[in-house]
Amino acid sequence: MKKVIIGLMFLGMLVACTQDEYVVYEPIGIVPETLQIVEPVGLKLENTFVSDKVSVNVKLPSDGTYRLKIKDIIGNLVSQEKLSAKEGDNILSIYTTSLEKSSYTVELQTEDGILLGSSVFVMLN
Amino acid sequence: MKNLLTMLLIMVTTISFGQDLRIDQSIITPAPYSVGDTITIKFNTLDVNSSVPTLVQFDYQYNNKLLEKISHEFKLPSNTSAMTSLNHWDGYSWTPNSNVSSADLSSQYQQGAYGTNADWSVERITVQDGTPIVHSQTIFEVKFRIKDKINSGYGDYSEVTILNWANVKDNSTNTTYEVNTNNRQITISDVSGGTLNAVTFKVDTPISNKTSYKYSIDEVNNTSGNQLIQTGNLDASGEAIVSGLKDGTEYRFYAYVAPDFTDPQTPVYPAWLDDIVTISDVYLVFNYMSSTDIDGNGTGTFDYYIQKQFADITQLQSELPQEGQPWVTNVNDNDSYVFLSYLAGTLPTYNNQTGDGFYPITSTKYGSMNYTMLSDKYGMQTITSDPSIFIPSPTSTVFNFKAGFNGDVDLSHSATPLTSGYDNVGKSARNGKVKSASFQKVPETSNLDINTQLVGGKVIMEINTTKTGMAGAQFNLTYDSNILEFSEVIFDTGNEMTNFANHNGGKLFIGSLDLKGEQTVKTGTPYKVIFTPKQSITNTAGLVSFGVKEGVKTDGTKVKFNIQ
Numbered sequence: 001m002k003k004v005i006i007g008l009m010f011l012g013m014l015v016a017c018t019q020d021e022y023v024v025y026e027p028i029g030i031v032p033e034t035l036q037i038v039e040p041v042g043l044k045l046e047n048t049f050v051s052d053k054v055s056v057n058v059k060l061p062s063d064g065t066y067r068l069k070i071k072d073i074i075g076n077l078v079s080q081e082k083l084s085a086k087e088g089d090n091i092l093s094i095y096t097t098s099l100e101k102s103s104y105t106v107e108l109q110t111e112d113g114i115l116l117g118s119s120v121f122v123m124l125n
Numbered sequence: 126m127k128n129l130l131t132m133l134l135i136m137v138t139t140i141s142f143g144q145d146l147r148i149d150q151s152i153i154t155p156a157p158y159s160v161g162d163t164i165t166i167k168f169n170t171l172d173v174n175s176s177v178p179t180l181v182q183f184d185y186q187y188n189n190k191l192l193e194k195i196s197h198e199f200k201l202p203s204n205t206s207a208m209t210s211l212n213h214w215d216g217y218s219w220t221p222n223s224n225v226s227s228a229d230l231s232s233q234y235q236q237g238a239y240g241t242n243a244d245w246s247v248e249r250i251t252v253q254d255g256t257p258i259v260h261s262q263t264i265f266e267v268k269f270r271i272k273d274k275i276n277s278g279y280g281d282y283s284e285v286t287i288l289n290w291a292n293v294k295d296n297s298t299n300t301t302y303e304v305n306t307n308n309r310q311i312t313i314s315d316v317s318g319g320t321l322n323a324v325t326f327k328v329d330t331p332i333s334n335k336t337s338y339k340y341s342i343d344e345v346n347n348t349s350g351n352q353l354i355q356t357g358n359l360d361a362s363g364e365a366i367v368s369g370l371k372d373g374t375e376y377r378f379y380a381y382v383a384p385d386f387t388d389p390q391t392p393v394y395p396a397w398l399d400d401i402v403t404i405s406d407v408y409l410v411f412n413y414m415s416s417t418d419i420d421g422n423g424t425g426t427f428d429y430y431i432q433k434q435f436a437d438i439t440q441l442q443s444e445l446p447q448e449g450q451p452w453v454t455n456v457n458d459n460d461s462y463v464f465l466s467y468l469a470g471t472l473p474t475y476n477n478q479t480g481d482g483f484y485p486i487t488s489t490k491y492g493s494m495n496y497t498m499l500s501d502k503y504g505m506q507t508i509t510s511d512p513s514i515f516i517p518s519p520t521s522t523v524f525n526f527k528a529g530f531n532g533d534v535d536l537s538h539s540a541t542p543l544t545s546g547y548d549n550v551g552k553s554a555r556n557g558k559v560k561s562a563s564f565q566k567v568p569e570t571s572n573l574d575i576n577t578q579l580v581g582g583k584v585i586m587e588i589n590t591t592k593t594g595m596a597g598a599q600f601n602l603t604y605d606s607n608i609l610e611f612s613e614v615i616f617d618t619g620n621e622m623t624n625f626a627n628h629n630g631g632k633l634f635i636g637s638l639d640l641k642g643e644q645t646v647k648t649g650t651p652y653k654v655i656f657t658p659k660q661s662i663t664n665t666a667g668l669v670s671f672g673v674k675e676g677v678k679t680d681g682t683k684v685k686f687n688i689q
Binding site: 036038048049052053056067068070073074075076077078079080081082083091092093094095096097098099100102103105106113118120122124125 | 180182208210212214217235238239240241247249251253292299396575576577578579603604605607608631662663664665666667668669670671688689
């Protein structure tokens with residue numbers, strides 16, 4: 001009987017661990033006010049002025065693979081991420097430490113190159 | 126009812142009501158003007174429809190052939206806590222979207238495009254505050270010196286500054302405003318005077334950030350030594366206007382890219398110096414060395430004599446030219462392998478205190494190896510006088526120079542000489558049956574896919590290309606070393622290629638070269654770079670940025686990659 005109880009407790013601990021993992025990876029549905037997008041799709045930066053990173057909301061029409069492109073003044077691509085994301089709001093980060101201090105345009109595109117949103121940011125000196 | 130209210134709210138924030146405000150630019154310095162005068166231009170907003178912007182961002186450009194920027198100042202008397210920023214670029218001009226009025230600045234935002242144009246400089250002004258930015262008060266003032274239009278290519282001073290676009294918002298309500306202007310361009314009239322009391326130096330250099338160049342003028346004195354009398358920075362068009370020089374006196378002019386000496390023990394050179402010597406330079410040197418004489422010296426040919434000078438990097442420092450005199454060049458195997466070792470990062474450690482391990486390769490490591498000469502003497506094999514000396518007079522007030530960098534064999538960042546520069550002996554040698562290290566100055570362009578992804582907890586950067594016929598390729602990457610740790614590069618370039626990965630701090634130079642120019646880089650994914658995050662990240666945007674991205678074909682033509 002004692003062994004059965006210990007076995008049940010161990011099983012319960014395992015189940016609890018699985019549940020914790022599930023909670024951690026469940027998407028968070030709350031979008032901060034500064035990142036809310038009223039349009040069905042788009043991109044919004046938390047701030048125009050950026051030091052080392054800035055939060056960005058990419059609102060997508062469907063699950064899939066998209067591109068986040070960072071371009072310089074003349075439109076040259078200086079950094080690019082290929083990302084898989086879900087339909088709706090996705091709160092991500094734009095890291096800027098590897099970029100030269102300047103102003104850039106960040107663009108959200110589909111894999112086919114269709115522009116879904118863009119915004120200009122300025123790096124603080 | 127709730128849905129209806131929500132819909133109405135959305136409509137209020139998204140429907141435009143026409144013009145909300147204007148951006149105004151004007152000269153506050155009264156006319157008339159003379160060449161050399163300083164003028165001040167101010168920018169402010171003017172309200173039209175009860176707008177309350179908390180973000181004001183706009184681009185304007187100025188003609189750097191006609192105006193030299195002196196300084197700028199943010200004013201904002203009622204927004205003293207506002208965040209402000211000015212970004213500056215030389216060598217670009219704006220082409221408005223022709224489908225909308227160029228004076229409709231908010232509609233032009235992200236609709237037009239910038240293209241290269243050496244005559245123009247662009248400035249981006251950004252102001253953000255927690256309270257509305259007050260209208261009709263000066264946001265920003267900029268001072269310019271009026272330049273002489275002689276030899277500028279412009280007949281008058283019309284449209285010397287132009288407003289390009291504006292992005293104005295109330296961040297608190299997510300409202301984007303319609304912005305127009307009644308003063309898109311500024312024209313200066315009544316400009317008198319000329320260069321009677323000013324000497325103009327025009328330095329031909331293909332680099333875009335010409336203000337990186339400092340200049341110095343020495344008065345030549347062969348007995349007591351030259352004396353420095355003027356120094357400063359070139360302006361955005363690569364020019365300097367100097368007054369106070371004496372008629373008939375001998376002077377020496379030289380220009381150079383100076384380091385930041387904030388820490389005198391460790392001078393910091395601009396990062397773009399590392400873009401100068403690349404795989405295409407190295408390939409040209411190996412190509413040149415593919416034929417040699419009995420002593421092992423290269424007998425190939427370069428299109429310009431100055432390329433041979435720039436390739437000769439293993440001379441002893443004591444043999445380098447003094448006072449701007451050209452040097453006798455001798456390119457050999459040592460040069461080609463030092464070039465390759467430089468890219469691969471395998472040269473001995475350079476001690477900038479003792480000079481040990483020094484090579485005159487223009488880079489952030491060794492510094493800027495500058496070469497400035499009067500245009501008609503730049504890159505000439507035979508010169509009988511100091512190529513940087515000039516004598517001003519009332520009839521000689523404009524002097525043209527050309528500038529280049531040692532190691533820049535493909536002249537990517539150096540001026541092209543007026544002629545090949547070879548003397549008669551050199552010309553004869555060029556007619557021999559030797560392999561030419563000739564090159565096309567205009568590079569080919571090819572599309573390329575470079576991207577980063579977060580895969581299995583690692584940041585993977587893949588370089589995918591379909592370009593065939595490349596004897597070499599190089600990619601300079603910068604990554605956020607606070608967040609990423611470089612792990613490895615997986616090369617799939619072909620069995621015969623010499624691959625390199627030069628890793629230093631947050632910089633990574635990777636590439637390949639076939640020393641004989643017979644094998645080519647495999648298409649597909651020749652390079653895969655793997656980084657390990659040092660902290661938890663959700664995505665990778667901006668963690669790795671791309672600098673140099675180029676290839677070289679077996680015939681020496683440079684390939685510029687256009688990343689898709």
